[in-house]
Amino acid sequence: MHDDEVPVDEHIVRVLIAEQFPSWRGLSVTRLATGGTVNAIFRIGDDLAARFPLRGMPVTDARS
Numbered sequence: 001m002h003d004d005e006v007p008v009d010e011h012i013v014r015v016l017i018a019e020q021f022p023s024w025r026g027l028s029v030t031r032l033a034t035g036g037t038v039n040a041i042f043r044i045g046d047d048l049a050a051r052f053p054l055r056g057m058p059v060t061d062a063r064s
Contacts, residue, residue: 008040008052017044024048 018025027045
């Protein structure tokens with residue numbers, strides 16, 4: 001959608017989770033279908049979700 005969009009898919013999310021949260025490594029990862037163009041939202045297992053910005057930005061801006 002954006003010329004500078006960062007590709008984020010289920011494989012990338014699984015790798016990041018395995019590296020940063022090893023205890024969650026075995027949880028399922030599913031991208032939620034949304035109409036948003038700013039973030040990709042993924043379901044992690046049954047109780048968690050993660051938001052990934054779709055455009056490159058400083059880390060401090062992504063945390064807000």
